[in-house]
Amino acid sequence: KLSERLKLVASYLPKGANFADIGSDHAYLPCYVCSKDPTAMAIAGEVNEGPYLSAKKTVTLYQFDEVIDVRLGDGLAVINPGEVGQVVISGMGGTLIRQILDDGKEKLVHTDRIITQPNVDEKSVREWFVKHGYIINHEEIIEENGHIYEVIIADKNKDGITYHLTMEELLFGPLLRKKKPKEFVEKWSLERDKRIHVLQQLKRAKEQQAEKVEYFEKELKMIEEVLT
Numbered sequence: 001k002l003s004e005r006l007k008l009v010a011s012y013l014p015k016g017a018n019f020a021d022i023g024s025d026h027a028y029l030p031c032y033v034c035s036k037d038p039t040a041m042a043i044a045g046e047v048n049e050g051p052y053l054s055a056k057k058t059v060t061l062y063q064f065d066e067v068i069d070v071r072l073g074d075g076l077a078v079i080n081p082g083e084v085g086q087v088v089i090s091g092m093g094g095t096l097i098r099q100i101l102d103d104g105k106e107k108l109v110h111t112d113r114i115i116t117q118p119n120v121d122e123k124s125v126r127e128w129f130v131k132h133g134y135i136i137n138h139e140e141i142i143e144e145n146g147h148i149y150e151v152i153i154a155d156k157n158k159d160g161i162t163y164h165l166t167m168e169e170l171l172f173g174p175l176l177r178k179k180k181p182k183e184f185v186e187k188w189s190l191e192r193d194k195r196i197h198v199l200q201q202l203k204r205a206k207e208q209q210a211e212k213v214e215y216f217e218k219e220l221k222m223i224e225e226v227l228t
């Protein structure tokens, strides 16, 4: 059974999708999509041998060898320029997702939709989208097994209009920030508490530092006095 998180990711693929799932691990997502939609085709990319072999196993088990091509390689290196209409990059950090998109941007000539699910650092992904002419048209946030996940869906801006996101929009998401679903409030309440804790620790360290400086100044003064 596919996780609700990956089902949500899959729901943003169009019917008859021709997509790449980068970092596919067991290839559960492409197998699910192809089982629901007999017109879909996929490339499952994996950089690591173990997950690559797992992906091959799942694809063969479900008899999708004809429609899902499992390829070993780093990020978008596994696809040819213009080969896929949609790209999914899910279940890794936002910085890595941005890196993968940036390293392989010349492969995305016919990629109209990019679906990402960064585990952390969503801001990096939004920054890349803004900079490279993809408009964030959908944002989702769900909770599963005690984790909160964001899904960011961006479509190629064919009009070539440039746009800008504020620092707040980059951090919270331009759409999530407006909608504020309960998972969003939960996530940012936790993040607020983390910041409060870090700030308390930093303040304590600063006070201790100040006490040390004061003590050394006092000692220095005494030493200078004894020497004169």
Ligand code: SAM
Binding pocket: 006, 022, 023, 024, 025, 026, 045, 046, 047, 048, 051, 073, 074, 075, 076, 089, 090, 091, 092, 096, 100, 117
């Ligand atoms: N996409 C699946 C999901 O969302 O459940 C699997 C996520 S799994 C935590 C991350 C996978 O990405 C791992 O199998 C890892 O080997 C793969 N990976 C990490 N860096 C990669 C890269 N540069 N190119 C391709 N795959 C990568």
